[in-house]
Amino acid sequence: MIYPFVVSFTIGIVFEEIFHFGWSIGFFVLILSSVLTLVIWRDNSKLAKIFFIVGIALCLGVLRMAFLDVSPDQSLSQSIGQKISFEVAILEEPDVRDTSARYTVRPISSKSLVLLIANRFPEFQYGDKVKVSGKLDLPKNFESDNGVEFDYISYLSKDKIHFLIYYPQIEKIGSGEGNKTISFLYSIKNIFIEKISAVVPEPNSSLLGGVIFGVKQSLGQELLDDFKKAGLIHIVVLSGYNITIIAIGIFYLASFLGKRNIGFAISAVSIILFAVMVGLGATVIRACIMALIAILARFLGRPADALRWLFIAGFFMLIWNPLILFYDPSFQLSFMATLGLILFSPLILSFISEHKFQKFITTKFGLREIVSSTLAVQFFVLPILIRMSGFVSLISFIINPIVLPLVPWAMALGATTGALGIFSQISSWPFGALSYLLTQIIISITEFGARVPFATISIGALPLWVVFIWYLGYAILFYKINKKLKHSNKLSSRHA
Secondary structure (H helix, E strand, O other): OHHHHHHHHHHHHHHHHHHOOOHHHHHHHHHHHHHHHHHHOOOOHHHHHHHHHHHHHHHHHHHHHHOOOOOOOHHHHOOOOOEEEEEEEOOOOOEEOOOEEEEEEOOOOOOOEEEEEEEOOOOOOOOOEEEEEEEEEOOOOEEOOOOOEEOHHHHHHOOOEEEEEEOOEEEEEEOOOOOHHHHHHHHHHHHHHHHHHHHOOOOHHHHHHHHHHOOOOOOOHHHHHHHHHOOOHHHOOOOHHHHHHHHHHHHHHHHHHOOHHHHHHHHHHHHHHHHHHOOOOHHHHHHHHHHHHHHHHHHHOOHHHHHHHHHHHHHHHHHHOOOHHHHOHHHHHHHHHHHHHHHHHHHHHHHHHHOOHHHHOOOHHHHHHHHHHHHHHHHHHHHHHHHHHOEEEOOHHHHHHHHOOHHHHHHHHHHHHHHHHHHOHHHHHHHHHHHHHHHHHHHHHHHHHHOOOOOEEEOOOOOHHHHHHHHHHHHHHHHHHHHHHHHHHHHHHHHO
């Protein structure tokens, strides 16, 4: 009953978001389903139970959206277009870019957050108390080069960010305002990045910072564009998509070195440490939960159990914040990546093992499993990626299976370089040299792939109905393949 409940709850959220009928329609659905349950109970109790569960779930979905408060703070709304000043503590890790930094702050007695888009220097850290002065503005939607409009207003609003201040004056007036444990973990991460940069030159050190911690300050726009064209941008940005596939890569490589339970333990601990060191933000926690479910699916070898946990996790995430269903790319990608991994990875692995591909894609170093998992995830998230970006990278289906097996090794060597560098920079050089070599291979493959003719095709915004039909096609394909496999298994058991 988990699947109809979660699906119905999600439909209730979507229904309320589209039509805005309010809480009354939720209670109407509940009453209607209760009446239908009583009418058909004697004839078909099982169907009656389904009606009742679906009705409750739809009602809860509608009510969760109806009572969601996303309105901006009225006191701040009155100051739009005016210069304001306030003192505030920086209680989230800064988002540092090439030439700018973003700080999310909450003015005293305000229910809304304010995003400060500031110069990169001087730098401010988590826990700093600052005085901010600047003109208060509202966020605006914008259009990408491919003609895809990004709903920036709703994207920020889901996290209760309703206001912006562009390039404010920021003056540090204190420090130590944040949580001591989180401050310590951030400082450890910064020391790791500093020690890696001391041994590995740019842009390789920034690439290591991207794959390990999700930071990419010094990669440069040209190289970032190459990663986008090659379909590899997910390895250097913090998203549920990259965390899922990297976790799977760590799992299979660790399994190759020992038993599968050791591989599961190493990959699970790696995910948890990653989540802690990058700040335990809501987006990170959601992505890491999905990644843990993904490796649990591979470890248990029982897709049905993992699928059940995936739906349960998705349900609680939507309970916490239903807006992520519409405006959080990380949640959408991580959920669909995990779903694709659970459903299609075993099918692709079976296909590779039974055909001529097995000669070229061996089982050594877990390569066959990594390739099958990567292809399953890529094909399954493709409609969402096209809708978000407006283009499709044809070369990515070739490059990803080549590059992704290198990423866990680069992460391990980079992390070792940073750890040893804390005690002795000389001792970290051999690992730094190896991590430089691996990252240089990744960069060279990326640059080559980005320059292949017709590697990327721009197709503009993909309508939502096309995405729906696309996934409906996946569902039909999965049903037919599963039906064929069950039929083949029955024939095999009869002959046996």
